[in-house]
Amino acid sequence: MLRSRILSTGMHVPEGLVTNHDLARIMDTSDEWIRQRTGIEQRYWVKGNEATSDLALRASEIAIERAGLQKHQIEMIILATLSPDHEFPGTACFLQKKLGIPGIPALDVRQQCTGFLYSLSIADQFIRNGVYRNILVVGAEVHSKGLEKNDRGRDVTVLFGDGAGAVVLGAVDIRDPKSEPHILSTHLHADGAFAEELWTPAPGTGNSSERVGASELENGLHWPKMNGKTVFMHAVKRMPEALIEGLKANGLTPSDIDLFVFHQANLRINDMIAKQFEIPEEKVFNTIQKFANTTAATIPIGLDEAVRTGKLKKGMLVASAAFGSGFTWASAIYRF
Numbered sequence: 001m002l003r004s005r006i007l008s009t010g011m012h013v014p015e016g017l018v019t020n021h022d023l024a025r026i027m028d029t030s031d032e033w034i035r036q037r038t039g040i041e042q043r044y045w046v047k048g049n050e051a052t053s054d055l056a057l058r059a060s061e062i063a064i065e066r067a068g069l070q071k072h073q074i075e076m077i078i079l080a081t082l083s084p085d086h087e088f089p090g091t092a093c094f095l096q097k098k099l100g101i102p103g104i105p106a107l108d109v110r111q112q113c114t115g116f117l118y119s120l121s122i123a124d125q126f127i128r129n130g131v132y133r134n135i136l137v138v139g140a141e142v143h144s145k146g147l148e149k150n151d152r153g154r155d156v157t158v159l160f161g162d163g164a165g166a167v168v169l170g171a172v173d174i175r176d177p178k179s180e181p182h183i184l185s186t187h188l189h190a191d192g193a194f195a196e197e198l199w200t201p202a203p204g205t206g207n208s209s210e211r212v213g214a215s216e217l218e219n220g221l222h223w224p225k226m227n228g229k230t231v232f233m234h235a236v237k238r239m240p241e242a243l244i245e246g247l248k249a250n251g252l253t254p255s256d257i258d259l260f261v262f263h264q265a266n267l268r269i270n271d272m273i274a275k276q277f278e279i280p281e282e283k284v285f286n287t288i289q290k291f292a293n294t295t296a297a298t299i300p301i302g303l304d305e306a307v308r309t310g311k312l313k314k315g316m317l318v319a320s321a322a323f324g325s326g327f328t329w330a331s332a333i334y335r336f
Protein backbone atom coordinates (compact mmCIF):
# COMPACT_ATOMS: atom_id res chain seq x y z
CA MET A 1 0.00 0.00 0.00
CA LEU A 2 1.53 3.33 -1.09
CA ARG A 3 1.51 5.86 1.73
CA SER A 4 3.55 8.87 2.87
CA ARG A 5 5.58 9.16 6.04
CA ILE A 6 7.54 11.89 7.78
CA LEU A 7 11.18 11.01 7.08
CA SER A 8 12.72 13.88 9.02
CA THR A 9 12.19 17.25 10.69
CA GLY A 10 14.11 20.52 10.88
CA MET A 11 13.56 23.93 12.41
CA HIS A 12 15.15 27.33 12.64
CA VAL A 13 14.39 30.45 14.66
CA PRO A 14 16.23 33.75 14.28
CA GLU A 15 18.68 35.10 16.86
CA GLY A 16 16.67 37.99 18.25
CA LEU A 17 15.32 36.84 21.61
CA VAL A 18 12.47 39.13 22.75
CA THR A 19 11.08 38.61 26.25
CA ASN A 20 7.74 39.83 27.55
CA HIS A 21 9.68 42.37 29.60
CA ASP A 22 11.25 43.71 26.38
CA LEU A 23 7.76 44.26 24.95
CA ALA A 24 6.57 45.95 28.15
CA ARG A 25 9.26 48.57 27.52
CA ILE A 26 7.76 49.57 24.15
CA MET A 27 4.00 49.16 24.74
CA ASP A 28 1.42 49.08 27.50
CA THR A 29 1.63 45.41 28.42
CA SER A 30 3.24 43.25 31.11
CA ASP A 31 4.96 39.92 31.52
CA GLU A 32 2.19 38.94 33.93
CA TRP A 33 -0.64 39.71 31.45
CA ILE A 34 1.04 37.84 28.57
CA ARG A 35 1.93 34.76 30.66
CA GLN A 36 -1.46 34.53 32.34
CA ARG A 37 -3.53 34.98 29.18
CA THR A 38 -1.37 33.01 26.76
CA GLY A 39 1.48 31.08 28.44
CA ILE A 40 4.03 32.93 26.28
CA GLU A 41 7.31 33.85 28.00
CA GLN A 42 9.44 34.90 25.03
CA ARG A 43 9.67 34.78 21.25
CA TYR A 44 12.37 35.18 18.58
CA TRP A 45 12.23 38.02 16.08
CA VAL A 46 14.59 38.57 13.16
CA LYS A 47 17.26 41.16 13.93
CA GLY A 48 18.37 42.12 10.45
CA ASN A 49 16.75 41.81 7.06
CA GLU A 50 16.11 38.06 7.03
CA ALA A 51 13.02 37.08 5.04
CA THR A 52 10.61 34.20 5.54
CA SER A 53 12.41 32.18 2.85
CA ASP A 54 15.72 32.59 4.74
CA LEU A 55 14.29 30.95 7.87
CA ALA A 56 12.58 28.34 5.68
CA LEU A 57 15.89 27.60 3.92
CA ARG A 58 17.71 26.76 7.16
CA ALA A 59 14.88 24.52 8.44
CA SER A 60 14.64 22.81 5.03
CA GLU A 61 18.38 22.13 4.73
CA ILE A 62 18.35 20.46 8.15
CA ALA A 63 15.29 18.35 7.31
CA ILE A 64 16.70 17.28 3.92
CA GLU A 65 20.02 16.31 5.45
CA ARG A 66 18.35 14.35 8.26
CA ALA A 67 16.24 12.50 5.68
CA GLY A 68 19.51 11.29 4.17
CA LEU A 69 18.61 12.88 0.85
CA GLN A 70 20.37 15.18 -1.58
CA LYS A 71 18.49 18.38 -2.40
CA HIS A 72 17.93 17.27 -5.98
CA GLN A 73 15.94 14.26 -4.71
CA ILE A 74 13.18 16.61 -3.51
CA GLU A 75 10.41 16.51 -6.12
CA MET A 76 8.07 19.23 -4.85
CA ILE A 77 8.13 22.13 -2.36
CA ILE A 78 5.03 23.14 -0.43
CA LEU A 79 5.44 26.17 1.82
CA ALA A 80 2.80 27.57 4.16
CA THR A 81 3.07 31.18 5.28
CA LEU A 82 0.98 34.27 5.94
CA SER A 83 4.08 36.48 5.91
CA PRO A 84 5.45 36.02 2.38
CA ASP A 85 8.76 37.51 1.23
CA HIS A 86 6.85 39.58 -1.35
CA GLU A 87 3.27 39.96 -2.63
CA PHE A 88 4.13 37.69 -5.55
CA PRO A 89 5.55 35.32 -6.60
CA GLY A 90 5.05 32.83 -3.81
CA THR A 91 7.65 32.35 -1.11
CA ALA A 92 8.08 28.71 -2.17
CA CYS A 93 9.71 30.06 -5.35
CA PHE A 94 12.19 32.15 -3.33
CA LEU A 95 12.94 29.13 -1.16
CA GLN A 96 13.42 27.02 -4.26
CA LYS A 97 15.92 29.54 -5.65
CA LYS A 98 17.87 29.51 -2.37
CA LEU A 99 17.84 25.70 -2.25
CA GLY A 100 19.08 25.62 -5.85
CA ILE A 101 16.65 22.99 -7.11
CA PRO A 102 14.96 24.56 -10.17
CA GLY A 103 12.24 22.91 -12.22
CA ILE A 104 10.21 21.13 -9.56
CA PRO A 105 6.80 22.54 -8.55
CA ALA A 106 6.88 25.12 -5.74
CA LEU A 107 3.53 25.83 -4.11
CA ASP A 108 2.47 28.41 -1.53
CA VAL A 109 -0.35 27.60 0.87
CA ARG A 110 -2.15 30.57 2.46
CA GLN A 111 -4.08 28.93 5.27
CA GLN A 112 -2.44 30.75 8.19
CA CYS A 113 -2.36 28.74 11.44
CA THR A 114 -3.72 25.67 9.65
CA GLY A 115 -1.29 26.08 6.76
CA PHE A 116 1.09 23.32 7.76
CA LEU A 117 -1.68 20.71 8.09
CA TYR A 118 -3.18 21.77 4.76
CA SER A 119 0.31 21.46 3.20
CA LEU A 120 0.89 18.06 4.78
CA SER A 121 -2.45 16.90 3.42
CA ILE A 122 -1.67 18.13 -0.12
CA ALA A 123 1.73 16.44 -0.02
CA ASP A 124 0.15 13.24 1.28
CA GLN A 125 -2.31 13.15 -1.66
CA PHE A 126 0.51 13.57 -4.22
CA ILE A 127 2.49 10.75 -2.62
CA ARG A 128 -0.48 8.36 -2.16
CA ASN A 129 -1.32 8.85 -5.82
CA GLY A 130 2.20 7.95 -6.85
CA VAL A 131 2.98 11.33 -8.42
CA TYR A 132 6.00 12.26 -6.26
CA ARG A 133 8.19 10.34 -3.80
CA ASN A 134 9.86 13.07 -1.70
CA ILE A 135 8.14 16.34 -0.86
CA LEU A 136 9.53 19.16 1.26
CA VAL A 137 6.76 20.61 3.46
CA VAL A 138 7.57 23.86 5.25
CA GLY A 139 5.82 26.29 7.57
CA ALA A 140 7.64 29.61 7.96
CA GLU A 141 6.86 33.08 9.23
CA VAL A 142 8.53 36.43 9.77
CA HIS A 143 5.75 38.09 11.72
CA SER A 144 7.87 40.71 13.41
CA LYS A 145 8.09 42.92 10.30
CA GLY A 146 4.29 43.07 10.13
CA LEU A 147 3.30 43.75 13.72
CA GLU A 148 2.18 47.10 15.08
CA LYS A 149 4.59 47.56 17.97
CA ASN A 150 2.64 50.09 20.01
CA ASP A 151 -0.35 50.24 22.38
CA ARG A 152 -2.91 49.98 19.57
CA GLY A 153 -1.40 46.73 18.29
CA ARG A 154 -0.54 45.14 21.64
CA ASP A 155 -3.35 42.55 21.63
CA VAL A 156 -1.89 40.94 18.47
CA THR A 157 1.80 41.88 18.68
CA VAL A 158 2.59 40.07 21.94
CA LEU A 159 1.31 36.77 20.53
CA PHE A 160 3.56 36.19 17.55
CA GLY A 161 7.10 34.94 16.95
CA ASP A 162 9.26 34.32 13.86
CA GLY A 163 10.43 30.85 12.91
CA ALA A 164 10.36 27.98 10.45
CA GLY A 165 9.81 24.25 10.62
CA ALA A 166 10.14 21.69 7.85
CA VAL A 167 9.54 18.02 7.25
CA VAL A 168 10.42 15.77 4.36
CA LEU A 169 7.50 13.57 3.44
CA GLY A 170 8.55 10.39 1.66
CA ALA A 171 6.76 7.52 -0.10
CA VAL A 172 6.62 4.17 1.69
CA ASP A 173 5.16 0.86 0.65
CA ILE A 174 3.50 -0.36 3.84
CA ARG A 175 2.19 -3.84 4.63
CA ASP A 176 0.93 -3.36 8.17
CA PRO A 177 -0.95 -0.06 8.49
CA LYS A 178 -1.39 -0.66 12.23
CA SER A 179 2.30 -0.55 13.07
CA GLU A 180 4.26 0.99 10.19
CA PRO A 181 4.98 4.75 10.25
CA HIS A 182 2.81 6.73 7.82
CA ILE A 183 0.18 9.47 7.60
CA LEU A 184 -3.07 7.76 8.56
CA SER A 185 -5.39 10.67 7.77
CA THR A 186 -5.81 14.39 7.35
CA HIS A 187 -9.08 16.32 7.68
CA LEU A 188 -9.36 19.93 6.49
CA HIS A 189 -12.03 22.60 7.05
CA ALA A 190 -12.75 26.28 6.52
CA ASP A 191 -15.55 28.78 7.10
CA GLY A 192 -15.02 32.06 5.28
CA ALA A 193 -17.97 33.64 7.11
CA PHE A 194 -15.38 34.45 9.80
CA ALA A 195 -12.66 35.71 7.44
CA GLU A 196 -12.65 39.17 8.99
CA GLU A 197 -12.30 38.02 12.60
CA LEU A 198 -8.53 37.62 12.16
CA TRP A 199 -7.03 39.27 9.09
CA THR A 200 -4.80 41.87 7.53
CA PRO A 201 -6.98 43.90 5.16
CA ALA A 202 -4.23 45.57 3.08
CA PRO A 203 -2.67 45.25 0.64
CA GLY A 204 -5.49 43.63 -1.30
CA THR A 205 -8.00 44.13 -4.09
CA GLY A 206 -10.79 44.00 -1.50
CA ASN A 207 -9.93 47.59 -0.58
CA SER A 208 -11.83 50.46 -2.16
CA SER A 209 -9.53 51.84 -4.86
CA GLU A 210 -5.94 50.82 -4.32
CA ARG A 211 -4.47 47.62 -2.91
CA VAL A 212 -2.61 49.81 -0.46
CA GLY A 213 -3.07 53.54 -0.71
CA ALA A 214 -2.69 56.49 1.62
CA SER A 215 -6.05 55.88 3.31
CA GLU A 216 -5.26 52.19 4.02
CA LEU A 217 -1.94 53.17 5.56
CA GLU A 218 -3.49 56.01 7.52
CA ASN A 219 -6.12 53.68 8.97
CA GLY A 220 -3.56 50.98 9.76
CA LEU A 221 -5.22 48.41 7.49
CA HIS A 222 -1.82 46.87 6.78
CA TRP A 223 -1.61 45.68 10.40
CA PRO A 224 -3.26 42.43 11.54
CA LYS A 225 -6.64 42.76 13.27
CA MET A 226 -8.08 40.16 15.59
CA ASN A 227 -11.25 39.69 17.53
CA GLY A 228 -9.44 37.59 20.14
CA LYS A 229 -12.45 36.37 22.12
CA THR A 230 -14.31 35.13 19.02
CA VAL A 231 -11.19 33.37 17.74
CA PHE A 232 -10.67 31.72 21.13
CA MET A 233 -14.30 30.55 21.35
CA HIS A 234 -14.19 28.94 17.91
CA ALA A 235 -10.72 27.42 18.46
CA VAL A 236 -11.79 25.46 21.54
CA LYS A 237 -14.77 24.09 19.58
CA ARG A 238 -13.23 23.41 16.17
CA MET A 239 -9.90 21.87 17.22
CA PRO A 240 -11.58 19.13 19.29
CA GLU A 241 -14.06 18.52 16.45
CA ALA A 242 -11.24 17.99 13.95
CA LEU A 243 -9.42 15.78 16.41
CA ILE A 244 -12.48 13.57 17.03
CA GLU A 245 -13.05 13.36 13.26
CA GLY A 246 -9.48 12.13 12.73
CA LEU A 247 -9.59 9.65 15.58
CA LYS A 248 -12.96 8.24 14.51
CA ALA A 249 -11.84 7.82 10.91
CA ASN A 250 -9.09 5.51 12.19
CA GLY A 251 -11.07 3.71 14.90
CA LEU A 252 -8.92 5.33 17.60
CA THR A 253 -9.57 7.02 20.93
CA PRO A 254 -7.45 9.77 22.54
CA SER A 255 -5.79 7.20 24.81
CA ASP A 256 -4.34 5.43 21.73
CA ILE A 257 -2.31 8.55 20.88
CA ASP A 258 1.26 8.72 22.21
CA LEU A 259 1.84 12.44 21.64
CA PHE A 260 -0.35 15.44 20.75
CA VAL A 261 1.42 18.18 18.80
CA PHE A 262 -1.14 20.96 18.51
CA HIS A 263 -0.96 24.39 16.94
CA GLN A 264 0.41 26.91 19.45
CA ALA A 265 -1.91 29.92 19.66
CA ASN A 266 -2.59 29.99 23.37
CA LEU A 267 -1.59 27.59 26.14
CA ARG A 268 -5.10 27.95 27.58
CA ILE A 269 -6.63 26.59 24.35
CA ASN A 270 -4.42 23.50 24.46
CA ASP A 271 -4.99 23.01 28.19
CA MET A 272 -8.75 23.13 27.65
CA ILE A 273 -8.55 20.52 24.89
CA ALA A 274 -6.31 18.28 27.02
CA LYS A 275 -8.80 18.55 29.89
CA GLN A 276 -11.77 17.79 27.63
CA PHE A 277 -10.13 14.60 26.34
CA GLU A 278 -8.54 13.70 29.69
CA ILE A 279 -5.11 13.69 28.06
CA PRO A 280 -2.28 13.50 30.61
CA GLU A 281 -0.12 16.63 30.63
CA GLU A 282 3.03 14.80 29.49
CA LYS A 283 1.33 13.73 26.25
CA VAL A 284 0.77 17.31 25.02
CA PHE A 285 3.90 18.89 23.60
CA ASN A 286 3.75 22.69 23.87
CA THR A 287 6.37 25.14 22.66
CA ILE A 288 4.45 28.42 22.86
CA GLN A 289 6.30 29.40 26.05
CA LYS A 290 9.58 29.60 24.10
CA PHE A 291 8.58 30.53 20.57
CA ALA A 292 5.10 32.18 20.90
CA ASN A 293 2.72 31.67 17.98
CA THR A 294 4.72 31.09 14.79
CA THR A 295 1.49 30.37 12.85
CA ALA A 296 2.25 27.95 9.97
CA ALA A 297 5.49 26.91 11.68
CA THR A 298 4.16 25.86 15.10
CA ILE A 299 3.51 22.19 14.30
CA PRO A 300 6.76 21.41 12.40
CA ILE A 301 8.71 23.32 15.06
CA GLY A 302 6.88 21.28 17.71
CA LEU A 303 7.74 18.03 15.93
CA ASP A 304 11.40 18.96 15.64
CA GLU A 305 11.67 20.09 19.28
CA ALA A 306 9.90 16.92 20.40
CA VAL A 307 12.35 14.76 18.42
CA ARG A 308 15.40 16.63 19.70
CA THR A 309 14.24 16.53 23.34
CA GLY A 310 13.46 12.82 23.14
CA LYS A 311 9.69 13.23 23.57
CA LEU A 312 8.90 11.99 20.07
CA LYS A 313 10.36 8.67 18.98
CA LYS A 314 10.05 6.59 15.85
CA GLY A 315 6.90 4.49 15.84
CA MET A 316 4.84 6.78 18.10
CA LEU A 317 1.27 7.59 17.13
CA VAL A 318 0.84 11.38 16.88
CA ALA A 319 -2.21 13.62 16.58
CA SER A 320 -2.07 17.25 15.45
CA ALA A 321 -4.87 19.79 15.24
CA ALA A 322 -4.87 23.46 14.34
CA PHE A 323 -7.26 26.39 14.12
CA GLY A 324 -6.82 29.91 12.83
CA SER A 325 -7.59 32.73 10.48
CA GLY A 326 -10.04 31.96 7.72
CA PHE A 327 -11.47 30.46 9.87
CA THR A 328 -9.61 27.27 9.00
CA TRP A 329 -9.13 24.15 11.08
CA ALA A 330 -7.70 20.69 10.51
CA SER A 331 -6.28 17.54 12.04
CA ALA A 332 -3.73 14.92 11.09
CA ILE A 333 -3.11 11.50 12.61
CA TYR A 334 0.23 9.88 11.82
CA ARG A 335 2.58 7.20 13.04
CA PHE A 336 5.96 8.87 13.22
Ligand code: UT7
Nearest residue numbers: 028029030033037113154155158228229231232265266324
Ligand atom coordinates in the same frame (compact mmCIF):
# COMPACT_ATOMS: atom_id res chain seq x y z
O1 UT7 B 1 -3.19 31.39 15.94
C1 UT7 B 1 -4.13 32.33 15.52
C2 UT7 B 1 -5.34 32.21 16.30
N1 UT7 B 1 -5.34 33.13 17.39
C3 UT7 B 1 -5.83 32.74 18.53
O2 UT7 B 1 -6.20 31.60 18.69
C4 UT7 B 1 -6.00 33.77 19.63
C5 UT7 B 1 -7.23 33.47 20.42
N2 UT7 B 1 -7.49 34.47 21.42
C6 UT7 B 1 -6.77 34.56 22.54
O3 UT7 B 1 -5.83 33.82 22.73
C7 UT7 B 1 -7.17 35.58 23.58
O4 UT7 B 1 -8.41 36.14 23.23
C8 UT7 B 1 -6.11 36.70 23.76
C9 UT7 B 1 -4.89 36.17 24.46
C10 UT7 B 1 -5.72 37.30 22.45
C11 UT7 B 1 -6.68 37.82 24.66
O5 UT7 B 1 -7.10 37.27 25.88
P1 UT7 B 1 -8.54 37.66 26.49
O6 UT7 B 1 -8.63 37.03 27.79
O7 UT7 B 1 -9.57 37.31 25.46
O8 UT7 B 1 -8.39 39.23 26.67
P2 UT7 B 1 -9.28 40.40 26.05
O9 UT7 B 1 -9.05 40.54 24.60
O10 UT7 B 1 -10.68 40.26 26.53
O11 UT7 B 1 -8.65 41.65 26.79
C12 UT7 B 1 -8.75 41.81 28.19
C13 UT7 B 1 -8.12 43.13 28.55
C14 UT7 B 1 -8.67 44.29 27.72
O12 UT7 B 1 -8.74 45.42 28.56
P3 UT7 B 1 -10.15 45.85 29.23
O13 UT7 B 1 -11.08 46.12 28.08
O14 UT7 B 1 -10.58 44.66 30.05
O15 UT7 B 1 -9.79 47.05 30.02
C15 UT7 B 1 -7.61 44.51 26.69
O16 UT7 B 1 -7.58 45.83 26.20
O17 UT7 B 1 -6.71 43.09 28.29
C16 UT7 B 1 -6.35 44.20 27.45
N3 UT7 B 1 -5.23 43.79 26.64
C17 UT7 B 1 -3.96 43.81 27.06
N4 UT7 B 1 -3.43 44.18 28.23
C18 UT7 B 1 -2.09 44.05 28.37
C19 UT7 B 1 -5.25 43.32 25.35
N5 UT7 B 1 -4.00 43.03 24.96
C20 UT7 B 1 -3.19 43.33 25.99
C21 UT7 B 1 -1.80 43.23 26.19
N6 UT7 B 1 -1.31 43.61 27.39
N7 UT7 B 1 -0.97 42.77 25.24
